[in-house]
Amino acid sequence: MAIKINGVTGTGVKKYNVIVDYSQHYILLPIVPGGDLNITDVSFDTDADVRRLGEVDKEGHIKFLFTEGSLSEEWTVAVKEWGNAITGQFGCFADAEADCFDGKYYVYPTSDGFAGWGGYYFKAFSSPDLVNWTDEGVILDLKEDVSWSDGNAWAPCIIKKNGKYYYYYSANTDKFEKNVGKAVGVAVCDTPSGKFVEPLGHPLVYNTMVIEDEEGNKKEMRYPGQVIDPAVFTDPETGKSYLYWGNGSMWVCELNEDMISLKGEPRCITPPNFREAAHVFYRKGIYYFTWSEDDTRSKNYHVRWGYSDNPMGPIIGNEIMIEKDESHGIYGTGHHTIINVPGTDKWYILYHRFNFPARFEGEFSDYYGVHRELAMDKFTFDDNGRIVKTKPTLEGVTEGEEFNNLAKIVRHTNLDGIDEGEIIEGVVEIQSGECETEMDVIMELYDYQSNLVATEVERVNVGQFTTNSITLKIEAPEKMRGHYLEFFTDDGMEVKKLTY
Numbered sequence: 001m002a003i004k005i006n007g008v009t010g011t012g013v014k015k016y017n018v019i020v021d022y023s024q025h026y027i028l029l030p031i032v033p034g035g036d037l038n039i040t041d042v043s044f045d046t047d048a049d050v051r052r053l054g055e056v057d058k059e060g061h062i063k064f065l066f067t068e069g070s071l072s073e074e075w076t077v078a079v080k081e082w083g084n085a086i087t088g089q090f091g092c093f094a095d096a097e098a099d100c101f102d103g104k105y106y107v108y109p110t111s112d113g114f115a116g117w118g119g120y121y122f123k124a125f126s127s128p129d130l131v132n133w134t135d136e137g138v139i140l141d142l143k144e145d146v147s148w149s150d151g152n153a154w155a156p157c158i159i160k161k162n163g164k165y166y167y168y169y170s171a172n173t174d175k176f177e178k179n180v181g182k183a184v185g186v187a188v189c190d191t192p193s194g195k196f197v198e199p200l201g202h203p204l205v206y207n208t209m210v211i212e213d214e215e216g217n218k219k220e221m222r223y224p225g226q227v228i229d230p231a232v233f234t235d236p237e238t239g240k241s242y243l244y245w246g247n248g249s250m251w252v253c254e255l256n257e258d259m260i261s262l263k264g265e266p267r268c269i270t271p272p273n274f275r276e277a278a279h280v281f282y283r284k285g286i287y288y289f290t291w292s293e294d295d296t297r298s299k300n301y302h303v304r305w306g307y308s309d310n311p312m313g314p315i316i317g318n319e320i321m322i323e324k325d326e327s328h329g330i331y332g333t334g335h336h337t338i339i340n341v342p343g344t345d346k347w348y349i350l351y352h353r354f355n356f357p358a359r360f361e362g363e364f365s366d367y368y369g370v371h372r373e374l375a376m377d378k379f380t381f382d383d384n385g386r387i388v389k390t391k392p393t394l395e396g397v398t399e400g401e402e403f404n405n406l407a408k409i410v411r412h413t414n415l416d417g418i419d420e421g422e423i424i425e426g427v428v429e430i431q432s433g434e435c436e437t438e439m440d441v442i443m444e445l446y447d448y449q450s451n452l453v454a455t456e457v458e459r460v461n462v463g464q465f466t467t468n469s470i471t472l473k474i475e476a477p478e479k480m481r482g483h484y485l486e487f488f489t490d491d492g493m494e495v496k497k498l499t500y
Contacts, residue, residue, distance in 0.1 A: 252269055280311060
């Protein structure tokens with residue numbers, strides 16, 4: 001008879017990834033990066049009495065004595081910082097979308113662990129650095145918040161436009177009068193963390209829907225495969241937004257400015273080896289198309305990529321971006337999203353995989369097909385702009401990627417010739433990149449001894465790929481010689497000095 005250890009929990013412990021090896025009396029204990037390596041706050045799920053035998057050694061090992069009746073066993077606990085699974089302390093999730101809003105990274109996944117992918121609610125997670133994640137709670141509950149569906153809450157995506165957040169998702173149509181299987185819905189909110197509200201009362205995209213062109217001609221649409229897995233993309237070159245979806249075939253349609261209706265007729269742009277999970281991103285004049293091949297229950301589920309000079313295709317190329325690594329027990333690496341660290345050329349792929357450790361027989365696993373976890377790894381481009389195939393890892397991201405250059409000061413007025421007692425007007429231009437955020441723009445006046453004399457602050461909402469002009473005013477002192485101004489944002493991203 002051996003002592004039974006069912007699992008380990010504690011602050012920062014990725015309990016779904018704990019490995020208990022009875023043959024070696026060894027426990028692998030993954031914790032969040034920056035977590036407590038001394039694991040002072042852990043609990044073992046066991047009937048045995050547990051006593052710690054010492055502190056963590058230089059290899060990250062801690063000895064424990066487990067005693068149950070007359071049986072005593074000494075176990076080694078190996079504590080390791082793991083970035084993957086990124087939400088491993090919260091549960092199983094899949095099909096994630098990621099974006100950055102208001103100085104944070106956000107992840108919007110499918111809630112997993114339901115038989116038959118039967119989840120009915122969506123959650124969101126936020127992070128300042130891609131390492132430390134916060135559960136933002138339920139942001140949309142199909143049973144409570146959506147009039148036409150009650151389940152199969154899958155594969156969401158999100159975008160900010162016109163000052164609002166638009167959230168697209170897959171769901172069944174069981175409460176819709178037409179009940180046409182799976183469909184894509186839309187919900188709207190003023191904040192990225194919800195709670196989102198359904199604006200239409202019906203799906204946005206579904207089979208047998210009738211569309212009308214600019215001449216008023218009507219046409220009934222029928223899409224091969226399931227109407228699932230939406231992706232949304234705003235072209236930085238034109239400002240136009242596009243919705244993609246499809247299972248078995250990839251479809252795209254421009255969105256109207258209201259973001260809750262389609263503009264024109266959807267176009268089929270299916271690339272080879274396409275199964276589902278389209279995602280589009282832009283880099284240096286190239287539109288990259290990425291998608292998943294195979295079945296999410298398959299060990300071979302993986303991501304492929306191509307490119308185009310147009311967000312509506314056609315798609316050129318068909319290569320693998322990331323796939324399983326059997327040597328490390330990593331399977332089912334698919335249904336992904338792409339993260340670009342704002343202001344940099346650093347890129348990450350966030351994907352789901354079978355919950356690690358996976359132990360099963362056969363090609364398909366219904367259990368691991370609904371017990372998936374989110375993982376994230378870096379990827380790069382070669383000198384020709386081609387995506388370099390990514391290697392999935394167990395460690396993931398362990399060093400944070402805080403925001404850099406969300407917005408920067410690109411110009412300010414020349415203030416030469418200011419007279420004593422006049423109002424100094426500093427006109428500052430703030431230029432943003434791929435992220436939207438709110439920030440303070442600050443002008444400070446210093447005397448010749450570098451003492452702060454006066455401060456003016458203005459809060460500004462910096463949009464995506466925009467330039468904002470801000471005017472700040474300070475009264476000039478009686479003695480001007482040697483004074484200087486500093487212009488900067490609230491996180492010190494950019495500083496400009498002007499002496500007069």
